[in-house]
Amino acid sequence: MPSSDPLPPKESALFRKLLKCYEMKQYKNGLKLAKQILSNPKYAEHGETLAMKGLTLNGLGRRDEAYKYVRLGLRKDLRSHVCWHVYGLLQRSDKKYDEAIKCYRNALKWEKDNLQILKDLSLLQIQMRDLEGYKETRHHLFTLRPSQHASWIGFAMSYHLIGDLEMANSILETFSQSQASIETHDYRHSELLLYQNQILIEAGNLQRALDHLHQYESQIVDKLAVQESVGDLHIKLGQPALAVPIFEELIRRNPENTLYYSQYFAAREFTEPADKLAAFKQFEEIYPRAMCPKRLPLDVASGDAFRAALDSYLRRGLRKGVPPLFVNVRVLHRNHEKAAIIEELALQYYENLTRSGHFSREDADANLPVEPASALVWTALFLAQHYDYKRDTEHALEYVNAAIEHTPTLIELFMTKGRIYKHAGDPVEAYMWMDEAQSMDTADRYINSKCAKYMLRANLVKEAEEICSKFTREGVTAMENLNEMQCMWFQTECALAYQRMGLWGDSLKKCHEVDRHFSEIIEDQFDFHTYCMRKMTLRAYIGLLRLEDVLRRHPFYFKAAKCAIEVYIRLYDKPLKSEETIEEIDSENLPPSELKKLRSKQRKAKKKAELESAQAAQAQVKREQHQKSKQQANQEADPEAPQLDELIPEKLERPDDPLDKAIEFLKPLQQLAKDRIETHLLAFEIYCRKNKILLMLQSIRRAIAIDATHSSIHACIARFAQALSKLTANGELNVSVQTVIDKATKELIGTKSVQQLNDEFVAQKSDSIMHLYEGARIMYELDPNKRNEAIKLITSFDINKVKLEEATKIFEALRSGAFGECTAELRQYRTTCQQRFKYARVFKDIADTESNAAANDVNHVDEKSKPNAISADEKTADL
Structure with a gap:
């Protein structure tokens, strides 16, 4: 494009070569060419050359120099679109997209029809979701190059993104009609037609979308997408009979797609479970190897039909030894009746397999072949998982231990035992059993990852990093490599x-x-x-x-x-204090004898710190070498990537x-x-500390809209009322804010005091431990003299109705001093929780914990002397 400060032919040729070198990423050659131009005294301050030199330096990673030359070039020639464009490219490389957009707009002031600048501007606008600006830019590009496909597509997409679907469809329709000839298998045109059809569906023009698919079906390559869309459109248009053969064909194509079955039932207008079960029976006969016709009936069946379907499904899974069998039926436990049937059948299987080797007495009486020996192990594993889901730890451990005694080489048994201990509240024992499973198959990345996760739950970060290092890149610490990945x-x-x-x-x-x-x-x-x-x-x-x-x-x-x-x-x-402040405080308050000990301790710590710093320096050198090599690799891949601050x-x-x-x-x-109540509860905690009364009110309102019965909302309302009373007493609220607050307070609290509100809350929610806990905390905050009453309110609650997570939260609150000094009450509550949750580590005494850990270490050493495991595949199991 013409320059505002043109160069003579010789230098102009060199400048064109400089541009080409930059495009080809030949940055060193580009610098030589820039030097040749700038070495001429007449053109030593040529703005565009200076700007291009800066852009070339940026490609070499010399960012500070790049900004220096680009800004210098811009000052020398403010009317040059090239200088503004280059400055925009530099800002874009630093991810400063807003600044880059400003630069591009300035460039367009001096060269409004420059295609490259318009394209770069459109990319930044869609990146920043400036949809109106994107539409204007794409329209400008369309008027400049109406013959290019990208101009039409970008123009249509700009209207699609802002919601003007009719305009987007009309543009694509005009473009399709302007196409001279279409090849038989033109994938690009096929995708364009499907995209246009998507726009019609989103606009609600279902009949037009159906007609469009029928009209262009021969030109669309993705036949599966056409079938699925046509079938779905027939159902939505009230033509279910036409959709039935389509979904029958789709099920034949892929009988494991659950969506096809639900669409098929919608097409057949099946609402009764009996009709669906009959259809599933037909599909099971047609596709005997498919799992969906066997598993999906369990969701709709009930009573005897459910028992029969479940019996067939469980027998097949236990006979074949399917590891994720329990995961597949876990969702059925939400129905108490179905959960009882599952437990009853599994117990019958275990009893009969132990006695006769058959799943039922009828099979034994009929002299049917004996089930494989592994069926007993998988049944015991299933029962262990079932009781673990019910949080019946005793029965779960009983069955998993029986399975391990029967087959001590099956990895899934050790993984399940670790999971049981995790749910029982003992993360240390859980990770030890998961580590046992991992040691039996060290080449399995899935078990390795699960073991690392359990170690992290037990706060063993270094051990988890070592476990993960088996599958990370050599020469780099596992933590760094996992961050890179x-x-x-x-x-x-x-x-x-x-x-x-x-x-x-x-x-x-x-x-x-x-x-x-x-x-x-x-x-x-x-x-x-x-x-x-x-x-x-x-x-x-x-x-x-x-x-x-x-x-x-x-x-x-x-x-x-x-x-x-x-x-x-x-x-x-x-807030944390600096180390110097801590030392000064200790030195001032300690007696001479203790001060001498402290100084000695500090000297030892200093020597240790010096040794650690020397080791850290060596590690830092290696880290810097790795970082340097990584940066070089990144620059080769993306020379414009900005450097992030070290954390x-x-x-x-x-x-x-x-x-x-x-x-x-x-x-x-x-x-x-915003649909999660934790978001607004966290927001309240922040704004409460910042004394932002309106934002506190906003957070409470949003939380109430999600779940008005949540236990934490009452505490938020009480704290809001307390903060409001302080601000009102100090006269810190203006008239407008006071009006809004008064209206909201009347809706939330009415004319009651916080004390009355809390008393009513405690009386109404006496059957919920977490509501009582929040009420007790407010009670203690309002009147510290009611400490004993507040503690009794939560510790006297029936412990058998309390979940482990709830008991842990209350115990931690008592231990952290949320209710003041309560050593006796804490000890008594710990004893109560030990009896209810005897595997939970948080309620155990330190001495007992250490002795149990030592005993477990011995047990695990004995276990590791057993032969290597033969792993079954449990990749889909949820741990």
Whole structure:
């Protein structure tokens, strides 16, 4: 394009070569060419050449120099679209997309029809979801290049994204009609037609969508998508009879797709369980090897029909030794009647297999062949899993121990035993049994990962890292490699383990690493904006954009964000002191004899620290070498990738404003996880500490909208009322805020005092331990003299009606001093919980725990002398 400060022919040719070198990533040659131009005194301050030199330096990773030259070039030639475009590219490489968009807009002021600038601007606009701006840019590109496919597609997609589906469809319809000839198997055109059909369906034009599929069926390559869409449209249009043969054909094609069966029943208009069971029976006869016709009847059957179907299904699974058999029927336990039938049949199987080797007496009387010996083991395993689901630990251990005694080489038995102990509240014993299972098959990555997860639950981070190192890259620590691979399950479990151990900085480091992974995933979509348009994978592209919009709704992010918010709140309530401050306080308050001991201890600690620092220095050298090689590799792959700040635990655990840091993690949850009550309870905790009365009220209202009966809401309302009374007494509320607050307070509390509200709450919720716990805490906060009454309120509750998680929460509250000093009550409650949850480690005395651990170590040594296990595949089992 013409320049605002043109070069003579010789230098102009060199400048064109410089541009080509940059495009070919020949950065060193590009620098030589830039030097040749700038070495001429007449053009030593040529703005565009200076800007291109800076962009080339950025490709070599010399970011500071790059900004220097680009800004210098821009100052020398502010009217150059090239300089503004280059500055935008530099900002884009630093992920400063808003600034890059401003640069591109400035470039377009001087060159409004530049195709490359418009394309780059459109990419940033869709990345930042500036949909109106994206529509305008795509329209401009369409007017400049109406003959290009990408211009039509991008223009139509811009209207689709802003919700103008009719306009998007009309653009695609016009484009399809303008196509001269279509090849028989044109995949790109096929995807375009399916994308247009998706737009029609989203617009609610179902009949037009059906007609469109019939019209262009011969041109669509994805025949399966056509069948599924046509069948679904017939059902939605009230033409179920036409959908029946379609879904029969789809079931024949894939009899393991559960969606096809539900669509088939909708087409047949089956609502009665008897009709569905008869259909499943027919499909089972037609497709004897398929599992869906055998498993799905269990969801709709009841009574004798359920017993017969379940009997056939369980016998087949136990006879073949299917590891995830219990997982497949676990959902049926939500129905108490079905759960009772499952237990009854499994107990009958176990008794008859033990006595005669058959599943039932009828089989034995009929002299049928004896079941394989493994059937007894799998039945015992099934029963152990069943009782574990019911949290009947005694019976679960009884059956799993019997199975291990029968077949001590089956890995699934040891894994199940570890899971039983985990649910019983003993993470240490759980990890030891999982480690036993892992040692029996060290080449199985699944068991290795499960073992690492159980170790993290037991707060054994180093041991978990060592276990994972068996499957990570050599020459790099397992922790670094798992971070590179974005192994977020490991990092979230690490964060929670560090949180339990009080290592706040390490916990926050893992939370920030998970947050960075999600940021990287969002940034990685940038490459797909051009790829999907070029390859015409438009339906997948729209799905990608919609996924990225709600990405931080993922459970991994929620878990990490919740952990980070809780840690930041803890650091706000009890900020950490620097080491120097701690030493000064100790020196001032200690007597001479103790001070001498302290100095000696400090000298030893200093020597130890020096030794550790020397070792750390060596490790740092290796880490830097690895980091340098990794950066070089990254620059080769993406020379424009920005460098992230190093996460140092010591700095993270001493933030300047912990609540602001917590809000950074809270905002994505408020936007994307607003249907979870924990989000709003966490928001209340933050805003309560910041004295943001309106935001506290907003959090309470949102929590009530989700679950008005949640136990924590009452405590939030009580604390809100207390905070409000303090602000009102101090006269800190203006008239407008006071009006809003008065109206909301009247709805939430009425004219009652907090004390009256709490008394009524305790009286109404006397059958729920967690509601009583919240009421007791408010009772103690309002009047510390009622400490004994508050403690009695929760400790006198029937322990048999309390779950392990609830008892643990109450025990931790008593131990942490939430109800003041209560040593006697704590000891008594511990004893009560020991009798109810005798396997839970949290309620055991330290001495008992250590002696049990030593005994278990001996037992595990004996177990490891057994022969290696023969593993069955349990990849789908949920641990």
